[in-house]
Amino acid sequence: MVKIVKSTVLEAPVEAVWEVLRDFNGHDRWHPAVADSQIERGQPFDRVGCVRRFHLADGSELREQLLTLSDMDMAFSYCLLDTPVPLLNYVAHVRLTPVTDGDLTFWEWQSRFDTPAGEEAALAAMVGEGIYETGFAAVRRHMGLAARAADA
Amino acid sequence: MARVFVSSVIDAPAAKVWERVRDFNGLPRWHPRIRDSRIENGEPSDRIGCVRDFHLQNGDRIREKLLGLSDYDMFCTYAILESPMPLTNYVANLRLTPVTDGERTFAEWTAEFDCEPEVAEDLVNGIGTNVFQGGFDALKRHFGSR
Numbered sequence: 001m002v003k004i005v006k007s008t009v010l011e012a013p014v015e016a017v018w019e020v021l022r023d024f025n026g027h028d029r030w031h032p033a034v035a036d037s038q039i040e041r042g043q044p045f046d047r048v049g050c051v052r053r054f055h056l057a058d059g060s061e062l063r064e065q066l067l068t069l070s071d072m073d074m075a076f077s078y079c080l081l082d083t084p085v086p087l088l089n090y091v092a093h094v095r096l097t098p099v100t101d102g103d104l105t106f107w108e109w110q111s112r113f114d115t116p117a118g119e120e121a122a123l124a125a126m127v128g129e130g131i132y133e134t135g136f137a138a139v140r141r142h143m144g145l146a147a148r149a150a151d152a
Numbered sequence: 153m154a155r156v157f158v159s160s161v162i163d164a165p166a167a168k169v170w171e172r173v174r175d176f177n178g179l180p181r182w183h184p185r186i187r188d189s190r191i192e193n194g195e196p197s198d199r200i201g202c203v204r205d206f207h208l209q210n211g212d213r214i215r216e217k218l219l220g221l222s223d224y225d226m227f228c229t230y231a232i233l234e235s236p237m238p239l240t241n242y243v244a245n246l247r248l249t250p251v252t253d254g255e256r257t258f259a260e261w262t263a264e265f266d267c268e269p270e271v272a273e274d275l276v277n278g279i280g281t282n283v284f285q286g287g288f289d290a291l292k293r294h295f296g297s298r
Contacts, residue, residue: 005250005252006252006253007252007253007258008251008252008254009161009256097159097258097260098157099159099160099161100157100159100160101159101285101288102161106159106249106251106258108249133253136253148253148254
């Protein structure tokens with residue numbers, strides 16, 4: 001079992017960040033890895049249990065199911081149903097928390113998954129850096145926020 | 153049920169901040185509003201169930217009991233046993249989380265308690281500003297900020 005935890009602080013109020021992230025079908029508008037996305041069976045994107053089917057830039061198709069969505073906790077979780085990459089039993093959690101002494105947002109993105117033996121490090125880097133850290137930088141750009149020095 | 157929530161970002165690794173705040177008897181060393189503190193019955197300050205008996209700078213005396221402490225999740229939970237404040241069932245939690253894209257710490261301090269409705273706002277503001285934010289400000293001063 002591999003566990004990934006990535007977090008950052010965005011220079012924006014938590015409500016504004018949540019508006020972007022709570023749309024389970026909206027990642028193709030900000031994440032550079034996602035080419036297109038749709039919710040299956042015409043369901044609303046905030047219906048727990050809905051499935052997003054999306055494609056990466058290389059054409060590969062993934063399906064993920066919304067397991068939890070909470071406007072009160074500003075959190076959601078989801079799992080992978082189908083993927084060409086060997087991420088098994090993948091469940092991810094996203095949570096936003098206000099930083100009250102600066103009107104900022106603490107954003108934590110974590111997951112657990114199994115992989116074939118020997119592929120742990122490569123897949124951990126793909127998820128942690130390729131998806132989560134890239135996603136942090138992408139939401140900063142999407143919201144017009146200053147990039148962190150490391151991302152510039 | 154009244155609720156207080158205060159959070160901040162401290163410019164130091166979570167392990168360093170935790171080292172400074174984990175001692176349940178250590179408030180006078182890092183929190184400017186606390187004058188002195190002792191653990192009752194000579195118990196170790198990380199023994200769950202121990203009671204700290206301390207004074208604020210204004211002389212108020214408070215006794216609090218340690219309910220939970222985790223070096224793994226970096227949190228501490230405690231309850232007020234005795235205080236001059238008009239509240240009951242006060243339970244607070246101080247928690248640190250690493251910010252992984254820099255050597256920083258997300259710090260959260262929450263409390264829940266019961267009180268008469270007319271004093272709730274004053275209590276929430278007083279605890280939130282003087283105790284929780286005051287503590288975070290002291291940590292930010294200690295560790296500096298970029």
